[in-house]
Amino acid sequence: MQFLIVDDSKAMRMIVRRTLRQAGFESCEAVEAANGMEALKVLETAAPDLILCDWNMPEMSGLELLKELQNGGNRYKFGFVTSESTPEMLGAAKDAGALFIITKPFTPEKFQETLQGVVGT
Amino acid sequence: MSVETDMVTAVVQEVWGSMLGSGLDGPRGESPRSTEIRPLLGYVRLCGAWHGTVSLNCSRELARSLAAHMFDSDPDSLTKEEVHDALGEVVNIIGGNLKHLFPPNCRLLLPAVEEDPDGGSAPIAGRLVAEVGFTCGNETFQVTLVEAQRETDGHGSEPRSETCNS
Numbered sequence: 001m002q003f004l005i006v007d008d009s010k011a012m013r014m015i016v017r018r019t020l021r022q023a024g025f026e027s028c029e030a031v032e033a034a035n036g037m038e039a040l041k042v043l044e045t046a047a048p049d050l051i052l053c054d055w056n057m058p059e060m061s062g063l064e065l066l067k068e069l070q071n072g073g074n075r076y077k078f079g080f081v082t083s084e085s086t087p088e089m090l091g092a093a094k095d096a097g098a099l100f101i102i103t104k105p106f107t108p109e110k111f112q113e114t115l116q117g118v119v120g121t
Numbered sequence: 122m123s124v125e126t127d128m129v130t131a132v133v134q135e136v137w138g139s140m141l142g143s144g145l146d147g148p149r150g151e152s153p154r155s156t157e158i159r160p161l162l163g164y165v166r167l168c169g170a171w172h173g174t175v176s177l178n179c180s181r182e183l184a185r186s187l188a189a190h191m192f193d194s195d196p197d198s199l200t201k202e203e204v205h206d207a208l209g210e211v212v213n214i215i216g217g218n219l220k221h222l223f224p225p226n227c228r229l230l231l232p233a234v235e236e237d238p239d240g241g242s243a244p245i246a247g248r249l250v251a252e253v254g255f256t257c258g259n260e261t262f263q264v265t266l267v268e269a270q271r272e273t274d275g276h277g278s279e280p281r282s283e284t285c286n287s
Contacts, residue, residue: 056229057231083214083218086225088225105135105139
């Protein structure tokens with residue numbers, strides 16, 4: 001199984017990787033991108049089972065990335081891992097096709113509980 | 122304590138506890154506008170229906186130790202950019218979790234970090250909403266919430282006109 005972690009913070013990408021391991025996904029592979037534009041490039045050669053994406057990033061935000069993917073007919077499983085989760089954001093994320101929003105700070109248990117229903121373990 | 126101070130305290134303690142795994146004492150009961158300015162200032166701006174900043178002022182040592190925990194790495198092996206990245210992300214998370222204090226349609230911009238800030242513990246002038254000091258090990262740090270200064274046009278106060286660009 002492969003994850004694509006998209007976040008402009010290198011520290012946060014590390015934490016997401018570590019949390020995935022702690023949540024039981026230790027044998028999974030993870031590839032990374034620092035914003036939506038980079039993610040699109042990564043997706044030219046990778047086919048992740050799930051994209052875990054920050055919301056607010058330079059160049060191309062997480063929501064813009066999701067819309068770009070949907071417009072292109074790609075149907076990747078996609079969830080947000082973000083510091084904000086207002087009702088407006090939740091609505092926009094769901095409307096665009098996101099499966100979930102995990103709010104930072106998070107725990108391995110939160111990852112496990114959320115991702116099990118999406119990709120299994 | 123005000124609702125805002127309570128909220129800042131709770132959010133900072135939750136972020137530290139769940140992401141950084143270290144004990145945190147706070148608040149320290151610092152007086153508003155503490156004169157102690159530490160050399161690193163991480164902040165994130167909010168704009169839209171409410172304009173202001175959430176900032177975290179700390180020592181380089183604390184920022185390095187925080188980054189080491191986030192990167193799971195030796196503190197001495199980290200670059201300045203990695204330390205700034207980690208501090209910026211912590212402030213971003215604190216800011217995101219404080220958004221519930223503000224009206225809807227309020228947007229968080231990208232975080233930034235300044236070395237040796239000359240403007241004090243907040244990057245902008247304005248109304249002090251909350252300022253809370255914390256202790257972490259032998260280090261102290263301060264989290265400050267400031268609403269951007271309002272300008273008067275002779276017909277009363279209007280929110281400062283700021284663009285929502287990062």
